[in-house]
Amino acid sequence: MFKNSFLRPCLGRPLQLVISSAALALLLAALPAQAERIKQLGSFQGVRDNPLIGYGLVVGLDGSGDQTQQTPFTIQSLTNMLSQLGVTLPPGTNMQLKNVASVMVTATLPPFARPGQTIDITVSSLGNAKSLRGGTLLMTPLKGADGQVYALAQGNMVIGGAGASAGGSSVKINQLSAGRIPAGAIVERAVLSPIAANGTLLLELNQSDFGTAQKTVTAINDFYGAGTASALDGRVISINAPENAQEKVAFLAGIESIDVTPSKAVAKVVINARTGSVVMNQAVRVEDCAVAHGNLTVVIKTQPVISQPNALAGGQTVVAPVTQIEISQEGSALQVVRGGASLADVVKGLNALGANPQDLVSILQAMKAIGALRAELEII
Numbered sequence: 001m002f003k004n005s006f007l008r009p010c011l012g013r014p015l016q017l018v019i020s021s022a023a024l025a026l027l028l029a030a031l032p033a034q035a036e037r038i039k040q041l042g043s044f045q046g047v048r049d050n051p052l053i054g055y056g057l058v059v060g061l062d063g064s065g066d067q068t069q070q071t072p073f074t075i076q077s078l079t080n081m082l083s084q085l086g087v088t089l090p091p092g093t094n095m096q097l098k099n100v101a102s103v104m105v106t107a108t109l110p111p112f113a114r115p116g117q118t119i120d121i122t123v124s125s126l127g128n129a130k131s132l133r134g135g136t137l138l139m140t141p142l143k144g145a146d147g148q149v150y151a152l153a154q155g156n157m158v159i160g161g162a163g164a165s166a167g168g169s170s171v172k173i174n175q176l177s178a179g180r181i182p183a184g185a186i187v188e189r190a191v192l193s194p195i196a197a198n199g200t201l202l203l204e205l206n207q208s209d210f211g212t213a214q215k216t217v218t219a220i221n222d223f224y225g226a227g228t229a230s231a232l233d234g235r236v237i238s239i240n241a242p243e244n245a246q247e248k249v250a251f252l253a254g255i256e257s258i259d260v261t262p263s264k265a266v267a268k269v270v271i272n273a274r275t276g277s278v279v280m281n282q283a284v285r286v287e288d289c290a291v292a293h294g295n296l297t298v299v300i301k302t303q304p305v306i307s308q309p310n311a312l313a314g315g316q317t318v319v320a321p322v323t324q325i326e327i328s329q330e331g332s333a334l335q336v337v338r339g340g341a342s343l344a345d346v347v348k349g350l351n352a353l354g355a356n357p358q359d360l361v362s363i364l365q366a367m368k369a370i371g372a373l374r375a376e377l378e379i380i
Helices: 021-030 072-084 210-224 245-256 343-351 357-370
Strands: 042-044 050-059 100-109 118-125 136-143 149-156 162-166 169-173 178-187 200-205 229-231 236-240 268-271 278-280 289-291 295-307 318-330 335-337 376-379
Touching (some): 050 072, 100 149, 118 149, 200 210, 210 229, 278 357
Antiparallel strands (some): 050 100, 050 136, 136 149, 162 169, 229 236, 289 335
């Protein structure tokens, strides 16, 4: 409850809370650190998705299918499918179709999926089809890593793009060679998920951290009693689970709802070497340092010069290249980067350099080398 000195009732208006800055600071300081449920910190071993893949045919395209002369596997697949349906083609039949496309079908089988349930699928062109818009996927078996069929896919495509072409010109919006079919596959085989073998449950944290693992063990033991959980390492936690199936479900639901305050994240700066993107987390800190960064530019220009002799000189026309080389360096004064105790201070100090993201990569690497950057550098 707030003290009366912090309340200011306003006559003629609803009661409003007016809190002084000192009182607000005390309240914020008294708030506990942000906690997360165990459900967000990790998952139970055995409760996982399983990828599925299959090869199929899409028909009904409006002349935008595979060019069968360049994709012989499309004709072979179509011939095999027709033979299974009782249609036999004469040997040497040359089929030139434009409304059929070979595709790869991918899906993810969620844990505890049972036969009869439906899952979403993604259909992607395998050949040189221009567009899969308006096509229908024929029945395609989806297999797992063990080669077993776990689902059957079929349905009408949903494409998020559009396109048109005429007279050598074309306009295309978004991607036309891939699309999705919501609930386009029916599960035919279930995957067993033995999440508690011999009464022992294994909880795997999303990130390996000994501090978070110990805090998770303490929270579970405080909730269910001492000896319920124990950490095997910085990622895996062993939990004694009940044998009864109904009790096990309630037990797992209770564990997922327990709040745990994870340890602070490791300071890390991730650099994408291909795009020049730089991303850093809130734990990144910098020390005071001085930075000067300049760009060196080399420009080489070659221009042909035609030498034409006089009419009576008897010479020949000669093309001689003239090359001009320019070297310029954009100098930069020595700038001081002030150390900061928060991510906002770090960003403010780095922005003071006026460097673009590509230059910032080199600056961060140099700061790490001299020890001014208190973070791990990871290049992806």
